[in-house]
Amino acid sequence: MKRLIATLSLLAMLAACHSSSTKENPLLTESTLDYHAPDFSKIRPEHFIPAIEEGIRIQLAEIDSITKNPEAPTFENTVLAYEKSGRLLARATAILSGLVGADGTEELQKIDEETTPMLSDHQDALLLNEKLFARIKAVYDQRASLKGEDLRLTELLYDQFVHEGALLSPQDKEELKKINSEIAVLQTKFTNQVNAGTKAAAVLVDRVEDLDGLSEEAIARAAEAATQAGQKGKYLLEQANTTRPGYIAELNNRDLRRRVLEASLNRCSGSDSTGTHATITRIAELRATKAKLLGFSSFSAWALSDQMAQRPEAVLRLVDQLAPACRAKVAEDAAELQAFAQKTEGKEFKLEAWDWDYYAERLKKEKFDLNESDLKPYFVLDSILENGIFFAANRLYGLTFKPRPDIPVYADGVKVYEVFDKDNTPLALFYTDYFRRPTKTGGAWMSNFVQQSTLFGTKPVIYNVCNFPAPAKGAPAFLSSDNVETMFHEFGHALHGIFASQKYETLSGTNTPRDFVEMPSQFNEHWMTDSVVLRNYARHYQTGEPMPQELIDKFKASANFGQSYALGENLASVTIDMAWGLLPAGTKITDVDAFEREALTKSGLPFTLVPPRYRSAYYLHVFGGGYASGYYSYLWTEVLDDNIFDWFQAHGGMTRENGQRFRDLVISRGNTKPVGTFFTEFTGLTEPDMSSLLRSRGLAK
Incomplete structure (x- = not known):
């Protein structure tokens, strides 16, 4: 709490230094626009810190009134009161988060960095509040009288508090607060490093001749990007969030393809300010320590305990089920691409990772008389x-x-x-x-x-x-x-x-x-x-x-053409994510690249021609927060969605009746019940059927 007060005092001084008056801060009151939409014509960067400070102050006062209530805990005076708290803070942070992601100017990034530890401390002040948890537990223990959303809210709130450490000793809670605060700061640092590193990894091209194969539109974009970067008369090929940018399939210049892919794969791996290796190894170390403190063998075990998968073993089993078919198809497709390329490049030609997309696009044209330029x-x-x-x-x-x-x-x-x-x-x-x-x-x-x-x-x-x-x-x-x-x-x-x-x-x-x-x-x-x-x-x-x-x-x-590559790069990223999450407490990784290679080799996924969709150094899903030990969810839910689509196909496809049924039974229900029941009620399946995914990917009949 002392740290929270100190942070608030610092931010108060920072806010006081802003030149613009905050007396008419639009974040302090609910918007009067339709749907209470944010009024971006009035919102300015200098409004966020005062609004977040005030939001924290108000919510702490609201929580204080709950814990000091002399009446016995009830759903209304405890769980519902907690649900009603923090409205101003939620409004301000939702808008700040949206802007930082979509239009994160340097000023907004600085505000994000300043407020991150403050918000982390505040979250801990709520979830590790012993008096508040005691009241929530009292309602939870008497939940037999509750039903519907009231019951579900009570159960989820209790589970959330326990998951976040409410049962820890006071000493362990203080340790957890320190860990959470450092992780939050490092995740923000990582995101900013990756944004800068991705921008820095753009490849500068001197001659337009080297861009042969790109469309006029793409060349014009590259020229404009170079001009904006102060390199007028040259061409800048920007990197994508993922490992491979789409335009690599169009470049006839093989050496330029190599330069682009290697720049993408190696971004954020150096010793300059964009290098993330020290950041991610520290995040992984802290997460493992946190998990041990909370009574779990690994961060993945803790992170999955409130998910559908529940345990890391379920995710590893998913990878094990998909990897053999994927591995065989990747090898088959690589051999086909190699033979195809040798027709024009000669028998000595050896397919490399930067060649895959290029020749795959041309093989697709030969096999299906189709490529992206046709579409x-x-x-x-x-x-x-x-x-x-x-x-x-x-x-x-x-x-x-x-x-x-x-x-x-x-x-x-x-x-x-x-x-x-x-x-x-x-x-x-x-x-x-x-x-x-x-x-x-x-x-x-x-x-x-x-x-x-x-x-x-x-x-x-x-x-x-x-x-x-x-x-x-x-x-x-x-x-x-x-x-x-x-x-x-x-x-x-x-x-x-x-x-x-x-x-x-x-x-x-x-x-x-x-x-x-x-x-x-x-x-x-x-x-x-x-x-x-x-x-x-x-x-x-x-x-x-x-x-x-x-x-x-x-x-x-051609829909299934290239699916082995898509699945392979996904499985590799899942494997890397889980490898970091399964580290026991006390493990120190000193060589990130070697750690990645070992993890992929153990999983049988060391595809030299199929790089991971994300490498650790720029893996925003995992080290920027949100999807740590969770990247598997794309494959997990693909099985669910393929099963649901199979039901649609068996019942007439795209009809209003089917759409309404899907809306009513699944996507309008939020988290009002354990979500697996929505899947079962709609499909009639008690367990997801893996064969749907293999068929949709063209890996099974």
């Missing part, structure tokens, strides 16, 4: 959104979307839509932010500015953020097929939030276990290639004509 004229962002994603949501769920240009946004290019239900009832606001900007964190995600809750009378305000290359000035925004899939994926998350219909925020929408929350998003990807949906959005950017059936047939026939 690109039909994959234009605006049509994909309005005639694909929104169209599918209308056919399945009856939703309609209306642009809301009157709602202020936080950056150029962000758009807002109001979402209406089948009976024209207003449901939500939906923000789209699709194009890359220098201040945006890599990757793609969905989150809420405002959570749905009937208790508070709030409807969801949701955003999707992606990192697609911005179009050249005046040109359409062409997307790759992977980008199209990402749009459908993130909108699946958005639907999960849009359909939220819970009383309590804690149970609302996407507030589910991590290894369930990816299911609705991956399920929504299936509609990208649905014949009706595809013909509706895949229209030629010049003529407006729908994609010819012949091209659709080729596109679908």
Whole structure:
């Protein structure tokens, strides 16, 4: 608590130094805009620290009133009172988090760094409050009289407190607070290092001739990026969040392909300020120590104890089940690519990792008479959104979307839509932010500015953020097929939030276990290639004509091409994540690269031609927080979503009846019951069926 007070005092002084007055801080009161949407026309960086300080002060006072209540603990005066607390703090941190990810200027990053330890300390002040936990436990012990959301909220709240250390001794709680605070600071540091390191890993090209194979649009983007970096007249090939940038498949210059991939693989691994090895080894060490303190053998054991998987063994079993088929298919595909490349490059040619995408794209053209350049004229962002994603949501769920240009946004290019239900009832606001900007964190995600809750009378305000290359000035925004899939994926998350219909925020929408929350998003990807949906959005950017059936047939026939690579890079990343999470307390890793190699070799996944989708040094999912010992959830939920899609196919496919059933039984229910029951109620399966994933990936009949 002394540290919390000291931190608050420091931040108070920092806030006092800001030049702008905070007397009219828009974060201190609920927004008057529709849906209580953030008023970005008024919100300034200097508003966040005072709002967060005040939010902490108010919530601590609210908790104090709960613990000092002389009446016996009840659901209303303890659990419900806790659920109602912290409204200002939640509002300010939700907006700050959204901005730091999507438009993280240096000023906002500094504020994030300043507030991270403060928020970590505050979280511990709540979850390790002995008097508060005693009252929650008293309600939990008498929960037989509760039902519905009241019961579920009580059980989850009790479990959360226990999971976070409420049963520890006072001495161990103090130790845990120190660990949590240091981890929080290091995770923020890691994120900022990766953002800077990814930017620094861009490859500068002197001659346009070296960019042979890239489209005019891509070359124009590279020229603009170089100009912005102070290298006018040159070309800058920017890196992606993942290991391999999409444009590597187009570059005819083999040495440039090598330079790009090696720069990506080696980013954040040096000794400069962007080097993350010391940061991640310390995070792993602290996590293992934390897990031991909490009574677990490893961080993974602790992290999975409140997930669907429950234990690390379940995740390792998933990898073991998928690895043999993947390994065999990777070897088969590599041999085929090698032989194909040798037809033009000669018998001495040896396929390398930077060659895979390049020759795979050309082999795909030979086998299916198809490559990305054939599809690109039909994959234009605006049509994909309005005639694909929104169209599918209308056919399945009856939703309609209306642009809301009157709602202020936080950056150029962000758009807002109001979402209406089948009976024209207003449901939500939906923000789209699709194009890359220098201040945006890599990757793609969905989150809420405002959570749905009937208790508070709030409807969801949701955003999707992606990192697609911005179009050249005046040109359409062409997307790759992977980008199209990402749009459908993130909108699946958005639907999960849009359909939220819970009383309590804690149970609302996407507030589910991590290894369930990816299911609705991956399920929504299936509609990208649905014949009706595809013909509706895949229209030629010049003529407006729908994609010819012949091209659709080729596109679908090639759907499983390259799936061994996609699964292999995913399994490798899961293996790396779990290896870090399974370290026993006291283990010190001195060579990150060697640690990775050993983990992959032990798992039978040392694919030299198929690098991990993320290496440790830039693994934001794991060391930036949120998905530590949880990257497996994408594969775990892919099994669930394939099982659900199998049910759809067996019952008529894309119909309003099926969409309504899925909405009613699964994605409108938040976390109101153990989420495995939603899967069982919908599919009739008591256990997920692995064969669906293997079939969908083309690894089994």
